[in-house]
Amino acid sequence: MNSNLSKFANEKRKGLIGATKRSQMQQSILLSGQKFEITIQRLCQQLIENHRDFTESAIIGIQPRGIYLAQRIKSELQRILKLDHILFGELDNTFYRDDFRREGSAPLVPNTTTIDFVIENKKVILIDDVLWTGRTIRSSLDAIQAFGRPQKVELLVLVDRRFSRHLPIQPDYIGIQVDSINSQRVIVNWKETDTEDQIILLTEEND
Amino acid sequence: MAETVQQLSTRHLLGIKDLSLADIQLILETASTFKDVINRPIKKVPSLRDITIANVFFENSTRTRLSFELAEKRLSADVINFAASSSSVSKGETLIDTVNNILAMKVDMIVMRHPYPGAGVFLSKHVDAQIINAGDGAHEHPTQALLDAFSIREQYGEVAGKKVAIIGDILHSRVALSNILCLHQLGAEVMVCGPTTLIPKYITSLGVKVEHNLMNALHWCDVANMLRIQLERQDINYFPSLREYSMLYGLNKEILDSLDKKITIMHPGPINRGVELTSDVADSQHAIILDQVENGVAVRMAVLYLLAGKRV
Numbered sequence: 104m105n106s107n108l109s110k111f112a113n114e115k116r117k118g119l120i121g122a123t124k125r126s127q128m129q130q131s132i133l134l135s136g137q138k139f140e141i142t143i144q145r146l147c148q149q150l151i152e153n154h155r156d157f158t159e160s161a162i163i164g165i166q167p168r169g170i171y172l173a174q175r176i177k178s179e180l181q182r183i184l185k186l187d188h189i190l191f192g193e194l195d196n197t198f199y200r201d202d203f204r205r206e207g208s209a210p211l212v213p214n215t216t217t218i219d220f221v222i223e224n225k226k227v228i229l230i231d232d233v234l235w236t237g238r239t240i241r242s243s244l245d246a247i248q249a250f251g252r253p254q255k256v257e258l259l260v261l262v263d264r265r266f267s268r269h270l271p272i273q274p275d276y277i278g279i280q281v282d283s284i285n286s287q288r289v290i291v292n293w294k295e296t297d298t299e300d301q302i303i304l305l306t307e308e309n310d
Numbered sequence: 311m312a313e314t315v316q317q318l319s320t321r322h323l324l325g326i327k328d329l330s331l332a333d334i335q336l337i338l339e340t341a342s343t344f345k346d347v348i349n350r351p352i353k354k355v356p357s358l359r360d361i362t363i364a365n366v367f368f369e370n371s372t373r374t375r376l377s378f379e380l381a382e383k384r385l386s387a388d389v390i391n392f393a394a395s396s397s398s399v400s401k402g403e404t405l406i407d408t409v410n411n412i413l414a415m416k417v418d419m420i421v422m423r424h425p426y427p428g429a430g431v432f433l434s435k436h437v438d439a440q441i442i443n444a445g446d447g448a449h450e451h452p453t454q455a456l457l458d459a460f461s462i463r464e465q466y467g468e469v470a471g472k473k474v475a476i477i478g479d480i481l482h483s484r485v486a487l488s489n490i491l492c493l494h495q496l497g498a499e500v501m502v503c504g505p506t507t508l509i510p511k512y513i514t515s516l517g518v519k520v521e522h523n524l525m526n527a528l529h530w531c532d533v534a535n536m537l538r539i540q541l542e543r544q545d546i547n548y549f550p551s552l553r554e555y556s557m558l559y560g561l562n563k564e565i566l567d568s569l570d571k572k573i574t575i576m577h578p579g580p581i582n583r584g585v586e587l588t589s590d591v592a593d594s595q596h597a598i599i600l601d602q603v604e605n606g607v608a609v610r611m612a613v614l615y616l617l618a619g620k621r622v
Contacts, residue, residue, distance in 0.1 A: 198355035203619065210317045210619025213343040249352040
């Protein structure tokens, strides 16, 4: 089961879970439309409570799929607060992952990192779409050290898959919580890159 | 961003000859991410922390050895260095024995430079480690070709369609062969230029243009890759004097200014100032010689990272 898990994690990273794979799986929509929109709005309001005008804060999306949520949150915050600029970066954690050279994983192909500011003494808000085992966050915390010592790091996720953590990592801001088993998959689609905003739960047909 | 699972098709890097276009592109793409890494405040990533690499150099080297060692350290690998001149090789130990003794100390990868062509290929067949060729005689020097291609791509955006002239001692050059193979894979046109005696007889079978006049080559090319005269490999006199060679094939500021376009000057090092390049050319805006050195670390990091991923 473990190797299955890492295989999926690998496919997830590469965005390989495409139409063919999905057709063998049962889909159920966990969140979409107006409720999706309200969830994003609520996350923004929670951020504003803690970060006020964001002068000392930076938003960092985790590659590959966390950057869409990060971009959405950033533009919503700018709209609500009427700000021109919020520090924003995209972080790739490929070289810090713990599954490089492990069974079932091909060499990990890196994505780009764009952080063109110093995060020393900034309050960093790490953003990813789905929190599952916590390993991605662990490697991202390592990766972020290369850009300085942040004053604080917080974690925002759209979906928290409860009771599935491999590491003691918990989010500070949660869109929705989902109870799922390991063979299930949770995918977030974005209207910018896919067809519409939605969170779907995939279950294998034979389960 | 890569959308498909990608990995190298080979377990060793013995020469550009063994690489497909996809392999080369994967290495160049990965190298550009590593170039970001080495320009960060903290230049180190932990990817290869459980790997030990031996740098085995049977021939002198400054750039390549330092560049490999730095690349290995930036990837957090453990590194041991071995120079033939200060080792038991001088007591008569064979290549296979030497390397097997190194491997008995639990080494995963060997970076080797050797004066004999094919030494890397030979070793890969007889020992159980991943071999990276850091130059084998006048045969191949794959990481140099990859970093040259990377530098051209960085300068022009792409390599395809560019005209590259390799000028100088082609006969004794491993850089020339690897460069020709790599640039052709990427879709560039290649010309070699030098005195008749320093151009290999059947080089046109590689699909390159041959030119003996420096000015013609310079008018044709976008990039001039100037090679050193490898006096240490020359057992006979291939030309009357270095002074004459320098007058006919040396690049100076007047020649460069007389061209009606801007060309890029590359050099794999070490430069013999005043022979193939004058100082004012080597230090000019046209030359990207030090960029090549910087890119060398990134390219070697990419090669080591991708090969390490092949081990499982």
